[in-house]
Amino acid sequence: MTQLCQPSAVDLFCGAGGLSFGMQQAGIEVSAGIDLDPSCRYPFEANVGAEFHERDLFGLSPNFVDSLFAAHKPRVLSGCAPCQPFSTYTRGRSNPNNQWKLLDKFAEIAQEVRPEVVTMENVSLLSRHAVFAGFLAVLRDAGYRLSYSVVQCSDYGVPQRRKRLVLLASTLGEISLEPPGWNRSREPTVRDTIGQLDPLQAGGTSESDPLHRCSGLSETNLRRIRKSLPGGTWRDWEVALRAKCHRKATGQTYSSVYGRMSWDQPAPTITTQFHGYGNGRFGHPEQDRAISLREGALLQTFPEDYSFVASGATVQVASVARLIGNAVPVALGAAIGRSINSHLAAMT
Numbered sequence: 001m002t003q004l005c006q007p008s009a010v011d012l013f014c015g016a017g018g019l020s021f022g023m024q025q026a027g028i029e030v031s032a033g034i035d036l037d038p039s040c041r042y043p044f045e046a047n048v049g050a051e052f053h054e055r056d057l058f059g060l061s062p063n064f065v066d067s068l069f070a071a072h073k074p075r076v077l078s079g080c081a082p083c084q085p086f087s088t089y090t091r092g093r094s095n096p097n098n099q100w101k102l103l104d105k106f107a108e109i110a111q112e113v114r115p116e117v118v119t120m121e122n123v124s125l126l127s128r129h130a131v132f133a134g135f136l137a138v139l140r141d142a143g144y145r146l147s148y149s150v151v152q153c154s155d156y157g158v159p160q161r162r163k164r165l166v167l168l169a170s171t172l173g174e175i176s177l178e179p180p181g182w183n184r185s186r187e188p189t190v191r192d193t194i195g196q197l198d199p200l201q202a203g204g205t206s207e208s209d210p211l212h213r214c215s216g217l218s219e220t221n222l223r224r225i226r227k228s229l230p231g232g233t234w235r236d237w238e239v240a241l242r243a244k245c246h247r248k249a250t251g252q253t254y255s256s257v258y259g260r261m262s263w264d265q266p267a268p269t270i271t272t273q274f275h276g277y278g279n280g281r282f283g284h285p286e287q288d289r290a291i292s293l294r295e296g297a298l299l300q301t302f303p304e305d306y307s308f309v310a311s312g313a314t315v316q317v318a319s320v321a322r323l324i325g326n327a328v329p330v331a332l333g334a335a336i337g338r339s340i341n342s343h344l345a346a347m348t
Helices: 018-025 038-048 062-068 096-113 124-128 130-141 190-194 219-226 293-299 317-326 330-347
Strands: 008-012 029-035 051-054 075-079 117-123 145-152 163-170
Touching (some): 008 018, 008 062, 018 029, 018 038, 018 075, 018 330, 029 038, 029 062, 096 130, 117 124, 124 130, 130 145, 293 317
Parallel strands (some): 008 075, 029 051
Antiparallel strands (some): 117 163
């Protein structure tokens, strides 16, 4: 059998590099990343080691994308196209009314370049919408065999309750995502992931890691978190501590805010707002604070030394949290990469 040639990937909407870094771990060469957000350049280039192109996909030619692949290797076109109204992943790009049209542009590039493999990770609700059906139709018309499924990320080693849509398509033959490698009776937990980090006070920063920093808390929120139970809700507080909106009948259903994570369960979905205690169940399991940027990154399965900000640069908490929350979890990216390599090996 002919030896498998290492595939070359170009990552559209590459962000801080979660998908690319994961695919690299699986043995895929990442040749380039493309994103409109300039703050993605440093983490992508510093950790993935590939060239970053700050470009708007609406003005991107298929010929330019094709030129980024390494020569004489199987080509992988990957990406996580932000789709409104299904995703909050806007990153300040173009007009929000155009965001979901990025999926059409992704399909156009795939159709014109026709790489051997196309993969996309996205929000689970996208699978129910006509724009996704159109995306599939374009790929099928271009001669792709495809598969897609909504997966629970904890089944692939991500310590989060996070459901995502994963699509794989190939011109070479049938392709699918590898089966889960984690037993649901022993899911990765918050304790497994962040239990070893230095303790912090609200608003504090670790001396050894500038990214292990957390937002401050108001006096009211400090009182609230001290009354919060792991896995609980604001309903555990006395009425005087509850927000005015939660005292109204219309606010009674919003229970998944102002909560602590549980040590021995996966975390809730890490969003771009995870740095704020009031934005979800983002309180530390036992310390009186929201989780830190590093803790959020670890829960997204970035390695502990993944660099999001250049040495000596100011860490902007909201900006870095946005990069982390928008990322494809690295462990899921690695599963996608292994699936692609297994497919290519079978086709060789």
